[in-house]
Amino acid sequence: MRAFQIFAAMSNERVADLLKAMGEESPGVLMQAVQVAAASMNARPSYINKLPFAKKAATIRRALARVTANEIAEEILAVYFLQTRKALLADWLDSVGLEHEEGILKESNPSQPPEESLRTTVKSFLAGEGPEDRLLLLQTFAGQSVIDWPVLDALLEEQTPS
Numbered sequence: 001m002r003a004f005q006i007f008a009a010m011s012n013e014r015v016a017d018l019l020k021a022m023g024e025e026s027p028g029v030l031m032q033a034v035q036v037a038a039a040s041m042n043a044r045p046s047y048i049n050k051l052p053f054a055k056k057a058a059t060i061r062r063a064l065a066r067v068t069a070n071e072i073a074e075e076i077l078a079v080y081f082l083q084t085r086k087a088l089l090a091d092w093l094d095s096v097g098l099e100h101e102e103g104i105l106k107e108s109n110p111s112q113p114p115e116e117s118l119r120t121t122v123k124s125f126l127a128g129e130g131p132e133d134r135l136l137l138l139q140t141f142a143g144q145s146v147i148d149w150p151v152l153d154a155l156l157e158e159q160t161p162s
Contacts, residue, residue: 002143003073008065016057018080025083029076036072037063077140092137095121112149122155135159
């Protein structure tokens with residue numbers, strides 16, 4: 001699942017929660033999302049910013065759910081975890097044995113762990129506190145262009161309702 005598809009599958013409420021957290025930690029990235037939404041509507045960013053927050057979040061979600069917005073959608077998801085959920089990100093990376101520095105991978109194209117090990121790790125990770133963010137983190141991780149982990153993709157398909 002690519003980043004734009006992740007946004008397409010999210011509820012407006014979930015995106016609003018994500019944007020609130022990002023607005024506190026990374027207002028510049030939130031502004032990028034506003035600009036993408038404004039461009040998709042042929043509107044000015046000031047128009048989007050004047051909307052009630054729930055409507056603003058829904059507008060941003062629709063814009064980020066487009067194929068053409070995949071790059072910025074990927075960046076927004078990455079910043080969300082790097083800025084607001086760093087401990088959870090580090091927990092995931094540590095659990096699969098990937099070297100990182102504060103959530104940023106040291107290896108640019110990590111190999112998939114052995115299948116059984118990955119299955120066990122994913123099951124254990126998803127069972128932790130905050131399952132919604134945990135699933136979103138795994139979807140975001142798997143959706144990165146440098147990650148080619150077919151087993152993780154298959155496990156995530158099992159988790160995602162059709």
